[in-house]
Amino acid sequence: MNQLGRLFVANFKMTFREKQVWFWSIFYPVLLLIIFLTIFSGIGGDDGDGFKAEVVLVQEESTSMPMLGGILRSIPVLEFEEEQAVSLDKAEEMVRAQDVDAAIVLPDAGGEQQVSLIMNTENENASTSQALRSILDGVLQEMNYQEAQVERVYSLDTRFVSAGSEDMDYNDFLLTGLIALSIAQAGMFGLVELVQMRKNGMLKRLRMTPMNMRIYGISNILVRFILSVIQIVMLTLIGLFLFDAHLNFAIFSFILMFTVGTMSFTAFGYFFASVSKSMESYMGAANLVSFIMMFLSGIFFDYNLLPGYVKPIADVMPLTYFANGIRDTMLLGQGMMDSSFWINIGVLLAWGLGMFVLAGKFFQSRSDLNR
Known part of the structure; x- marks a missing residue:
């Protein structure tokens, strides 16, 4: 010893x-x-409340989906870089410069009823890009239910439990x-x-x-x-x-x-x-x-x-x-x-x-x- x-x-x-x-x-x-x-x-960010995505909206006066812009602006996790809708060229430039995470383009009244989501290729597989696709897809599905006057029968409730805290x-x-x-x-x-x-x-x-x-x-x-x-x-x-x-x-x-x-x-x-x-x-x-x-x-x-x-x-x-x-x-x-x-x-x-x-x-x- x-x-x-x-x-x-x-x-x-x-x-x-x-x-x-x-x-x-x-x-x-x-x-x-x-x-x-x-x-x-x-830590050190502007907010600590979790996921946020910065987006801009491209919305023509003759858009066939005037309600969608208001619905999107009411979603808490979406932060609009511009208060008003911007042109398509400006939106694409902001996405290329990574000033925003994505641009949401609403369809014209005379065109296809298709909403476009423009994102940077470098962030194609990022979690923010996946989350934005899911959010927009969910909003459009809900609008389709309302348009078809179909009442939702089934819904999903997600909960997480842990053996720890x-x-x-x-x-x-x-x-x-x-x-x-x-x-x-x-x-x-x-x-x-x-x-x-x-x-x-x-x-x-x-x-x-x-x-x-x-x-x-x-x-x-x-x-x-x-x-x-x-x-x-x-x-x-x-x-x-x-x-x-x-x-x-x-x-x-x-x-x-x-x-x-x-x-x-x-x-x-x-x-x-x-x-x-x-x-x-x-x-x-x-x-x-x-x-x-x-x-x-x-x-x-x-x-x-x-x-x-x-x-x-x-x-x-x-x-x-x-x-x-x-x-x-x-x-x-x-x-x-x-x-x-x-x-x-x-x-x-x-x-x-x-x-x-x-x-x-x-x-x-x-x-x-x-x-």
């Missing part, structure tokens, strides 16, 4: 003395969190995903000093001392835990106080998930250090794995939105299960009796143990350690 304590203090000083650790493990995750949550929460939104989804990502990256990028120590012969000299190398490894893992705890506390506080996060902690489940996840991704760091001959190769391998998992593990969007041919890759990635586990225990209050909790734990343990075993074998076989 005395040796463990001394090694822990030494590793702690070595880790937190590095400016790169402060940037990549603390400042960078905080910066990433603030940027993404600010973008998706609409009823106020839970995408910000909470993103917050917990970024917490999982920051812990994973701290583990994967945090063992780069081992490459430098091996390169300058420090590891070989340590092996020649009475020091137990396993205890050295344990002390290093404990430092990773402290770093991860700092990350969780900082990111969670930012989410709560700046972005009004809605959390529903299952504290014991969360602690177990956090512990297993931190150890598993620290094992990745050991593996990268064991196979890398230089700091550049270590960072290259860690960056490649981190980049792939960042976009395929459901950090920024729901896993179910992935194409079918990509899902098998996401299904084997440890970050997928760690992100799910962190979300379930921080947002949904998932307890240890839930089967999905143990599936997440099991996959993380399998990856962690596998990486530790491989790292140990590669470290033992390295000639620069055995000479």
Whole structure:
């Protein structure tokens, strides 16, 4: 225990003395969190009431649908850039310049009864474009019912329920995903000093001392835990106080998930250090794995939105299960009796143990350690 304590203090000083650790493990995750949550929460905008679309209306005096203009102006989510209707040429120019999201063109009295929606090609697949199409299509369907004097018989009532807070939104989804990502990256990028120590012969000299190398490894893992705890506390506080996060902690489940996840991704760091001959190769391998998992593990969007041919890759990635586990225990209050909790734990343990075993074998076989 005395040796463990001394090694822990030494590793702690070595880790937190590095400016790169402060940037990549603390400042960078905080910066990433603030940027993404600010973008998706609409903070700093003119209004925070949700979806809004800026449009203009093209309406001739002889339009065959005089009522539609008044109906559209009464829809709260549509903000008209011009109080009066504009010409078709001006509307198209405003759309090209992206001064508005769309232009709505009402038909002439002598032409086809077709309403045109003009939008920018660059925003063809954007959520705003899809929402505008749905809104206009719904309004026209309702007018068709009234024109045909058909009484609506069936209607749709949409409600959302959640195992967590009823106020839970995408910000909470993103917050917990970024917490999982920051812990994973701290583990994967945090063992780069081992490459430098091996390169300058420090590891070989340590092996020649009475020091137990396993205890050295344990002390290093404990430092990773402290770093991860700092990350969780900082990111969670930012989410709560700046972005009004809605959390529903299952504290014991969360602690177990956090512990297993931190150890598993620290094992990745050991593996990268064991196979890398230089700091550049270590960072290259860690960056490649981190980049792939960042976009395929459901950090920024729901896993179910992935194409079918990509899902098998996401299904084997440890970050997928760690992100799910962190979300379930921080947002949904998932307890240890839930089967999905143990599936997440099991996959993380399998990856962690596998990486530790491989790292140990590669470290033992390295000639620069055995000479």
